Amino acid sequence: MLGMKIKKGITRKGRLLGLGTIGVLLIGGGLLANKPESAAAEKGPQAKYDVEVAPKWTDAGELMLPGNFREDWVFIGSPITPDGLNGGHANFPEFHNVYVQREAFIKYRKTNKWPEGTMMLKELQRTSPGDGPNGSKTEPSGTGYFPGGPNGVDISVKDSTKFPKSKNWGFFNFGHHKPPYAASAKEQPLAKCAGCHIANAPEDMVYVDFYKPILDPLPAPTNTDAGNDK
Ligand code: HEC
Secondary structure: OHHHHHHHHHHHHHHHHOHHHHHHHHHHHHHHHOOHHHHHHHHOOHHHOOOOOOOOEOOOOOEEOOOOHHHHOEEEEOOEOOHHHOOOOOOOOOEEEEEEOHHHHHHHHHHOOOOOOOEEEEEEEEEOOOOOHHHOEEEOOEEEOOEEEEEEEEEEEEOOOOOHHHOOEEEEEOOOOOOOOOOEEOEOOOOOOHHHHHHHOOEOOEOHHHOHHHHOOOOOOOOOOOOOOO
8 A cells, every 4th residue: 555655656746846756755665664564564565455454464474463453443243153052062152243444344335345455354252151041141131142252363354366266365263262362374274264155155255144234334314303302
């Protein structure tokens, strides 16, 4: 992204002000590139991503765990497959809390396409122990499943350059246990993750039907007189 901005700047201003400007801009770009937060970005082919909060890769090619997803990303849904409804043992008995970068969320709503660099982050969250039928629990709100501790992170990344063999998405597991999670993760083999998404996900490798209810904007309020009791 940074690369793209600098390049655009050079083309536009270079034409107007001549070659001297290019030198200055290049030095400026070099200084910017030395900032610690953009170091990883400059190393990889970051410019190809269509999101500012882009995937970051270690030198060994592992995906780095994004920080602050709970604060900065959009929470789009939470499928749940508890043990009690899966013969006592589900592969993922937790709530599957799914987050996506805010910019990818906004772009999807406009275009129906996930931009390059989209990350679907699924954080597993255990249900709090219950002793009712199917492991359910009863709270003042009713009988059901209630959130317990976080218990793992899985991520899928859209990058058509890196993952052409698995329909443009790579899959990563940062541990299936309580935090702290691994700082980086290597791509999972096709049979472990991508295969099932290729076979079953309804649209572009994402089980998008579970998130559409949140991806769809709320209807505009019909009461234009909000706050007026009359
Ligand atoms: C047997 C099929 C299957 C396998 C194998 C599988 N997934 Fe999924 N995955 C699903 C389904 C179904 C959903 C949506 C519903 C849910 O979360 O329960 C999902 C959801 C996800 C999501 C949230 C975004 C989305 O596409 O809905 C991520 C991220 C994800 N999986 C990553 C992984 C990773 C990483 C692996 C391998 C470690 C993996 N998956 C293996 C079936 C699978």
